[in-house]
Amino acid sequence: MKRLQRLFSMLLVICFANATMFQVAQAALVTTEQVAGIASASGRDASPHERLSALMARSDVQNELERLGLTPELAKERIAALTDEEASMLAQQIENAPAGGSDVLGVIVFVFLVLLITDILGFTKVFPFTRSAR
Amino acid sequence: MKERAVPAPRQPSSFVALLAGAAFALVLAGCAVQTPRLLAEPPADLPRRVELAETPFFPQEEFQCGPAALATALSAAGLPTRPDDVADQVFLPVREGSLQLEMLAGSRRRGAVATRIPGTLEAVMRETAAGHPVVVLQNLGLSWIPRWHYAVVIGYDLDEGAFVLRSGTTERLQLAMRTFEHTWDRSERWAFVALPPGRLPTSASEEEVTRALVAFERNAPPSAAARGYLAALARWPGSLVLAMGLGNARYAAGDLSGAEQAFREAAARHGSAAALNNHARVLIELGRRDEARQVAQQAVRLGGPLHDTALATLRAVDE
Numbered sequence: 001m002k003r004l005q006r007l008f009s010m011l012l013v014i015c016f017a018n019a020t021m022f023q024v025a026q027a028a029l030v031t032t033e034q035v036a037g038i039a040s041a042s043g044r045d046a047s048p049h050e051r052l053s054a055l056m057a058r059s060d061v062q063n064e065l066e067r068l069g070l071t072p073e074l075a076k077e078r079i080a081a082l083t084d085e086e087a088s089m090l091a092q093q094i095e096n097a098p099a100g101g102s103d104v105l106g107v108i109v110f111v112f113l114v115l116l117i118t119d120i121l122g123f124t125k126v127f128p129f130t131r132s133a134r
Numbered sequence: 135m136k137e138r139a140v141p142a143p144r145q146p147s148s149f150v151a152l153l154a155g156a157a158f159a160l161v162l163a164g165c166a167v168q169t170p171r172l173l174a175e176p177p178a179d180l181p182r183r184v185e186l187a188e189t190p191f192f193p194q195e196e197f198q199c200g201p202a203a204l205a206t207a208l209s210a211a212g213l214p215t216r217p218d219d220v221a222d223q224v225f226l227p228v229r230e231g232s233l234q235l236e237m238l239a240g241s242r243r244r245g246a247v248a249t250r251i252p253g254t255l256e257a258v259m260r261e262t263a264a265g266h267p268v269v270v271l272q273n274l275g276l277s278w279i280p281r282w283h284y285a286v287v288i289g290y291d292l293d294e295g296a297f298v299l300r301s302g303t304t305e306r307l308q309l310a311m312r313t314f315e316h317t318w319d320r321s322e323r324w325a326f327v328a329l330p331p332g333r334l335p336t337s338a339s340e341e342e343v344t345r346a347l348v349a350f351e352r353n354a355p356p357s358a359a360a361r362g363y364l365a366a367l368a369r370w371p372g373s374l375v376l377a378m379g380l381g382n383a384r385y386a387a388g389d390l391s392g393a394e395q396a397f398r399e400a401a402a403r404h405g406s407a408a409a410l411n412n413h414a415r416v417l418i419e420l421g422r423r424d425e426a427r428q429v430a431q432q433a434v435r436l437g438g439p440l441h442d443t444a445l446a447t448l449r450a451v452d453e
Contacts, residue, residue: 028415029382029385029411029412029415030378030408030440030443031382032348032351032375032378032379032382032383033348033352034408035374035375035378035379035406035408036344036348036375074222074223077223077243080353081236081240081242081243081352081353083348083349083352
């Protein structure tokens, strides 16, 4: 759990570092998300998503995703559909999450899945999915 | 897992749920039961009975109530969709289900604005009365043995004290309001409407509508996003975020003069650095450099977190 948290905070640090650099470089229109204060720091626009896309390019991550029933293309599209607010809401929940994997790959995939699949209800044990008619 | 568990929560479980609910209420002291009050004194302007009978029905396949509910709502919103079309976007094979966030994101990707509505029975009724089917998340089980389920509320009957739903494999499920409330309560009353851009939910707050539109802008064609912002701005003219969204969406759609107007009005009304900055940027593109310089200088003078952005804009005027 400790290791997982450390790894995730490293990930976050990288995201934030990127964001600061982007802020200097990008000087065009202020986005609506920035104005809404939804991206809590200004200029943090695309970087969480770019970061995730970079991770997804790794072949071991792709293999793992496929094992879970998601193609990398689909995962990419699904991440792109989330707003930064949604993404960071999910990210916050990782601290309360049960340890997902003990190896680095497991952690990466876990971070992914959390970003992809946790929801506002909380990560503890309950996902809003159905177990329906059989 | 049993077939009947999906469409029809039974008496015993709702009795246990009642006890559980009571215990929960003791702890949190916040779980008012709305049904009795609503049935005793329904709001006078609500019709006694509503049923959006023309709402399509897609009997769900195994585990796929998420895609089925989404297809139902999207098709009703005039975006013909089959469950298979959205399964790839919202179904998570390893979890055998669909996540709330992805239900919202999936709607956006199909071209609908997905807006969460307040967690009150009255809000659900008002939306159906306005012709908007409501996608709800229910927990048909108990809090410690959840059985999550997405369904679509298409109406209600105050005389019968019941809601009407498209649910699972049941095309027309009439569910007692009390039972519905309990199953819905256990999902923290999660519900949304998926509507074509430009159409607003009747019950949703400014905050939720804004949130939905900002998210929509990320995925949607800019002209559609602009349509949504314009409609919302008509209801909440004092919103800076909506005004900025309108300008940004018009700009992205290539409508420079429309964007110029939106940013100019936003800047005049709110004196916001973001609006001034974007206004200056558009003026530059329109070749109106003198005006752009003035506006950018105003933005720089305001300072704040956008100071550097405004300064870069000012420099860009003379590049």
